[in-house]
Amino acid sequence: MDSVDTPSQSLHGAVSDIPPGLLDGFVAQEVARGTLFATPGDARDQVLIVGQGRLRVYLAGESRELSLSYLEAGDIYTTHTPTYLEAVTPCTLWLMDTRAFARKLASDPSVTPAMMRVLGRLLANAVTLIEDLAFRDVPARLARFITGLTERRGRPLDGGIWLVPLELGTEDIASLLGTTRQTVSSLLNQWERDGILSRQGRRVLFIHALDTLRRLGAEA
Amino acid sequence: MDSVDTPSQSLHGAVSDIPPGLLDGFVAQEVARGTLFATPGDARDQVLIVGQGRLRVYLAGESRELSLSYLEAGDIYTTHTPTYLEAVTPCTLWLMDTRAFARKLASDPSVTPAMMRVLGRLLANAVTLIEDLAFRDVPARLARFITGLTERRGRPLDGGIWLVPLELGTEDIASLLGTTRQTVSSLLNQWERDGILSRQGRRVLFIHALDTLRRLGAEA
DNA sequence: CGCTGTCCGTCGGCTGGCCGACAGTTCGCT
DNA sequence: AGCGAACTGTCGGCCAGCCGACGGACAGCG
Numbered sequence: 001m002d003s004v005d006t007p008s009q010s011l012h013g014a015v016s017d018i019p020p021g022l023l024d025g026f027v028a029q030e031v032a033r034g035t036l037f038a039t040p041g042d043a044r045d046q047v048l049i050v051g052q053g054r055l056r057v058y059l060a061g062e063s064r065e066l067s068l069s070y071l072e073a074g075d076i077y078t079t080h081t082p083t084y085l086e087a088v089t090p091c092t093l094w095l096m097d098t099r100a101f102a103r104k105l106a107s108d109p110s111v112t113p114a115m116m117r118v119l120g121r122l123l124a125n126a127v128t129l130i131e132d133l134a135f136r137d138v139p140a141r142l143a144r145f146i147t148g149l150t151e152r153r154g155r156p157l158d159g160g161i162w163l164v165p166l167e168l169g170t171e172d173i174a175s176l177l178g179t180t181r182q183t184v185s186s187l188l189n190q191w192e193r194d195g196i197l198s199r200q201g202r203r204v205l206f207i208h209a210l211d212t213l214r215r216l217g218a219e220a
Numbered sequence: 221m222d223s224v225d226t227p228s229q230s231l232h233g234a235v236s237d238i239p240p241g242l243l244d245g246f247v248a249q250e251v252a253r254g255t256l257f258a259t260p261g262d263a264r265d266q267v268l269i270v271g272q273g274r275l276r277v278y279l280a281g282e283s284r285e286l287s288l289s290y291l292e293a294g295d296i297y298t299t300h301t302p303t304y305l306e307a308v309t310p311c312t313l314w315l316m317d318t319r320a321f322a323r324k325l326a327s328d329p330s331v332t333p334a335m336m337r338v339l340g341r342l343l344a345n346a347v348t349l350i351e352d353l354a355f356r357d358v359p360a361r362l363a364r365f366i367t368g369l370t371e372r373r374g375r376p377l378d379g380g381i382w383l384v385p386l387e388l389g390t391e392d393i394a395s396l397l398g399t400t401r402q403t404v405s406s407l408l409n410q411w412e413r414d415g416i417l418s419r420q421g422r423r424v425l426f427i428h429a430l431d432t433l434r435r436l437g438a439e440a
Numbered sequence: 441c442g443c444t445g446t447c448c449g450t451c452g453g454c455t456g457g458c459c460g461a462c463a464g465t466t467c468g469c470t
Numbered sequence: 471a472g473c474g475a476a477c478t479g480t481c482g483g484c485c486a487g488c489c490g491a492c493g494g495a496c497a498g499c500g
Contacts (some may be wrong), residue, residue, distance in 0.1 A: 011227045059350065059351050059356065066355070081340075081343055082348065106330070106332055107329070109327070112325050112326060115336075115479095116339075119336075120298075120300055120339075123342055123346060124302060126346035126347060127303060130288075130346065131302075132287075133354060134284070135286070137487085138487070161427060169447065170449095171447080171448095180488060181448080182448095182449085183488080185450080186449075189448095192265075203447085293462090357456070390479095400457075401459090401478080403458080406480070409480090
């Protein structure tokens with residue numbers, strides 16, 4: 001139910017408890033890894049619920065991409081938003097046409113609250129991302145990203161140290177933060193030299209000074 | 221029904237035809253000019269519909285502000301979003317608690333489509349703003365802002381020239397675009413020297429080469 | 441094992457645009 | 471008319487962070 005997220009949280013909404021009957025009318029579809037499932041131009045407006053797998057939601061400019069978030073099992077999204085949607089792993093998706101979904105909502109108001117919550121969350125997260133881009137420099141964004149990860153995924157060890165699994169490469173992180181591979185790389189190594197964190201292989205992070213990171217993310 | 225907008229459109233949704241009964245349960249409130257009506261911290265979650273006046277929706281950083289949009293008569297918004305909301309002119313607002321509104325939605329599904337449309341628009345606009353901030357440089361953003369204004373508010377004159385009323389100062393525009401007064405000022409004057417546009421007083425713009433502006437907004 | 445492709449670290453150069461400062465302009469008010 | 475406040479234009483200094491480039495480190499694979 002949780003997922004890899006933008007600095008703060010994520011530009012998607014998850015329904016922790018899928019209301020009974022929510023899936024009625026949805027059609028399952030398998031999607032191969034690497035498929036570009038939706039693009040901004042698409043006429044096809046759909047509501048989708050992720051059954052299995054991971055999808056990346058992103059925006060694309062001339063020569064850059066900005067990942068908004070990764071969707072995982074249980075997440076809801078709608079293609080009625082000018083974003084790209086790419087399957088990072090093979091996925092099972094539950095799909096429904098937006099129009100049909102609207103009809104469903106009208107006839108069965110019990111689904112409405114869940115949907116509103118999801119949309120509200122989407123919106124709040126989008127606003128938070130705007131805030132990040134507009135007001136915070138890259139170190140602050142990266143620090144917030146890491147503290148967020150730690151809070152959500154980290155496991156505390158002895159001495160205030162946290163173990164944080166990391167399934168994203170430098171490039172992926174950069175894309176989430178709206179910066180470049182190089183900048184992320186040097187910051188991370190700088191912080192490692194400063195003793196704020198350390199790494200073991202490419203998929204594990206140890207956070208030694210979470211408070212320092214919090215401070216870095218708060219200022220600026 | 222239209223309003224002063226962000227580069228593309230605006231981070232709000234307007235209900236062109238307020239469905240009959242939508243206003244049931246809303247309470248009117250007068251708000252004096254300059255009032256800070258809502259802040260990110262507020263516990264008070266409300267849905268509001270603007271009856272009269274103008275409100276500015278914005279985010280605030282340490283030393284900067286980013287305006288997301290201006291709300292005008294007919295616009296719907298919800299404070300359930302971490303933004304500031306300030307009355308730029310005296311306003312009449314229709315208010316309703318979010319919880320109560322949710323109940324209303326549940327009992328009267330006919331309002332749902334309107335609400336979904338509004339939320340969807342809000343979201344799409346937020347995404348567009350993110351795109352602008354992440355991918356486009358200031359000249360492109362400003363160009364898009366102006367072409368947008370022209371399309372929505374401009375009146376065509378002879379010879380492909382457009383007259384565009386402008387009720388925003390340099391500073392206000394800068395805040396909408398996430399840049400500074402100085403940068404906007406120099407760009408505008410540069411473009412005036414280039415013959416792309418001209419100005420008459422502080423509230424009127426003449427666009428001479430809309431196509432050039434479009435090109436400036438598209439590239440980068 | 442080697443080989444090849446992908447990922448990561450680091451450096452220097454370059455620049456968009458922020459910031460502070462200040463002078464000139466316009467507007468509203470009395 | 472005349473003053474003060476608010477808005478606008480312009481300049482130079484400065485720096486965060488992008489970009490290109492390149493070498494080293496890990497894989498997976500035959």
